[in-house]
Amino acid sequence: MHEFELIEQCFARSGYRRNDVSIGVGDDGAVIQVRDGFDLVVTTDTMVQGVHFFPNVDPRSLGHKLVAVNVSDLAAMGAEPCWLSLGLTLPVVDNEWLKAFAEGLSETADYYNCQLVGGDTTRGPLTLTLCAKGIVPRGKALSRAGAKVGDYVYVTGTLGDSALGLKVEQGQCEISKKHRGHILQRFHYPTARVAIGQALRTIASSCMDISDGLCGDLPHILKRSGVGAIIDVAKIPMSQALKDSCDWQQALQCALSGGEDYELLFTVPEDKRGSLEVLLSPYGVPVTCIGRITGAAGKLELRHLDQPFVYHHSGYQHF
Amino acid sequence: MHEFELIEQCFARSGYRRNDVSIGVGDDGAVIQVRDGFDLVVTTDTMVQGVHFFPNVDPRSLGHKLVAVNVSDLAAMGAEPCWLSLGLTLPVVDNEWLKAFAEGLSETADYYNCQLVGGDTTRGPLTLTLCAKGIVPRGKALSRAGAKVGDYVYVTGTLGDSALGLKVEQGQCEISKKHRGHILQRFHYPTARVAIGQALRTIASSCMDISDGLCGDLPHILKRSGVGAIIDVAKIPMSQALKDSCDWQQALQCALSGGEDYELLFTVPEDKRGSLEVLLSPYGVPVTCIGRITGAAGKLELRHLDQPFVYHHSGYQHF
CATH class of the missing domain: 3.90.650.10 (PurM-like C-terminal domain)
Known part of the structure; x- marks a missing residue:
């Protein structure tokens, strides 16, 4: 289990800790206190090596971009970004790569006051899926529907x-x-x-x-x-x-x-x-x-x- | 955009519709009314071809299993399963395969009263990441921590x-x-x-x-x-x-x-x-x-x- 512990370590570094997260990484699921009177906003983006990024991309910038593109979807809904779940599929465990990727991800999550609350790490072709969650005052989310003639x-x-x-x-x-x-x-x-x-x-x-x-x-x-x-x-x-x-x-x-x-x-x-x-x-x-x-x-x-x-x-x- | 429409069609079939979903598939994110006084529970599982399933697996059973294993994590937290987001990475669009996979996923989502609220479809090696979300009365989630001597x-x-x-x-x-x-x-x-x-x-x-x-x-x-x-x-x-x-x-x-x-x-x-x-x-x-x-x-x-x-x-x- 050495490598799994390494992965855990990379993502468990002292990042932004939200006080609405009752249980974070390490259980069957994360438990989150969504503020009463707010709606939950959820978005998912996948990035695949060779399709969304070059194999030689700087892993730090990749970690950043994965968070930023998901948070951008939340921004478009008028939401406050809060919690992230990561589906990380890796062909091998490359310590240096993983450390830099995790740092990029964590730094950017911190920047947006988001906490990584869980995920799943599996072996396979390099594929990253982030599910980002945020909140918005009830009924106040922006959407693509609503543009009127003359706007x-x-x-x-x-x-x-x-x-x-x-x-x-x-x-x-x-x-x-x-x-x-x-x-x-x-x-x-x-x-x-x-x-x-x-x-x-x-x-x-x-x-x-x-x-x-x-x-x-x-x-x-x-x-x-x-x-x-x-x-x-x-x-x-x-x-x-x-x-x-x-x-x-x-x-x-x-x-x-x-x-x-x-x-x-x-x-x-x-x-x-x-x-x-x-x-x-x-x-x-x-x-x-x-x-x-x-x-x-x-x-x-x-x-x-x-x-x-x-x-x-x-x-x-x-x- | 023909094939993307096909994918949308496959997953937009009349499945379980929750009345707490204000905005589902088709916007930058989904908007969900989490019941006041409840906590949100979030879990993520990835399945990779050749690692978690055989290439010749029945796509209907694959769709089922992807939902069931995620919902199982919610069950372990004592949560009521509610909403699903799918990160679907496909090498090609195989109509028959996709239709059967979507049917298996939808049937099982229906069974557990869950609604697919969004996701991202990308091209790449077959990889499935589901982020399942549920609710539990505030403070009542089960966790792995809490076993006491004599239990x-x-x-x-x-x-x-x-x-x-x-x-x-x-x-x-x-x-x-x-x-x-x-x-x-x-x-x-x-x-x-x-x-x-x-x-x-x-x-x-x-x-x-x-x-x-x-x-x-x-x-x-x-x-x-x-x-x-x-x-x-x-x-x-x-x-x-x-x-x-x-x-x-x-x-x-x-x-x-x-x-x-x-x-x-x-x-x-x-x-x-x-x-x-x-x-x-x-x-x-x-x-x-x-x-x-x-x-x-x-x-x-x-x-x-x-x-x-x-x-x-x-x-x-x-x-």
Whole structure:
């Protein structure tokens, strides 16, 4: 049982301890006191070697990313992230790798005030499944359904950086030394917009996080809400690093079809636009209006400065 | 997106719908109303092809087993199973396989009044991670810690059937036609002792489910409770099918070191033994006293009719 103890040790390091966890790792299950008057929010993300990450990826950043992408889903629901369960399938026990992975995971869990409460470690091809759980005041969760005709469409931060980071890592693109750090940081260490998501509870009519590119994800809101949208591509926020590193067409492709931005995409009714600026100003994260919701159910119309803009979206498909 | 829609379809079939699920499959996360005054119980189990199941396993039984083994962990905590999240990693989309797997999973989820509330489907080597969640009245969860010196050690049902079933499937053992059905049923379609687990909340001082054999699992209770145990191997309950199918030594090995029984192993203080019989009698599941808790911390002592019994336990090790 030597190696199992090692695994336990790696994940039992003094991380964030929530006082609502009655029983954590080490029993048949974890026992958690969910605050009365709150709803539970649950999300699951799997990352597979060779599909979601390169075999030579820094295990620390992998641990970070696994937590961040799950917490990002909770953020999109307006939830406060709380508890994590890890399904960890490993081909072999590589002490150094495991230690770094566990550190990345724990550091990021700590950052978001989350506690790893349990999981299962098995032998097999490297596959990581995290089930993240959070809470939200009862009835206050944000969802993809709820966008109404006339609502304004917003995104947080900038889009496309992570997609460029992937191209850089794949050797498909060279960028200046000045921007390299920022772009790779955005790819390997995405930030979940937790505070923004919570602030949006009383403002947004719908919300989701962008993991498959704006053109891949906005249709989910349109479908669930039974509406359409017009987006002005000229308004899509891009970082200076992205704009400096490729031509506009390429940058736009990263922003529209690139994955793993983990920014929030949300809609706001006209009468709440005033509160938006006030409520979000303390967070120092830019939010940008990029379009409006229309009644053309399911139709995503792109425009560029009032002209129709033709764009063929080709997102990542697993199968 | 054809294949993703197919996957969605498979899992969206009219299954059990809980009225405490505000948002189920199809958003960034699920939203669940946890009953006020209850604790949340969370458990995770991963099954990997070639490690936990044969490549040619009936996908329907695989779907069943994945749910049952997770629900068994909830049962061991005294919890009422409620919600499931599935991390499904598939090498290819095989319609027939997927349909049968989803049916097995849904049928068993229905049986336990559980709802699949979300998950993630990805491409990669066949790996299944289920995160099951349940509820228990606040502070009433059973755990592995709590066994006291003098407590009686009990198990539900019979031990060793599933281990024999594995041997049969591996062609290592032949059994009579009369017993074959029962033994393979126990291996492929284990039953989680949910009702018993809940009834034990007020009686048991500690509880867990047996997934790695009695000799592999009882030490967890001993360690967490800081106690020892004396077990009389002659008292270990075995099915007629197991006793008829191999000699006593082999049967005992199945019962002591075989895995996947999913019976409950629990301890009961002397003054609660009377209530035990009364409270459990409606369920029609035998419970058997097999030994007592001692003060010899961490020591598991096997006896056979008051004589020391030497046995070398070799459980399954992943690494």
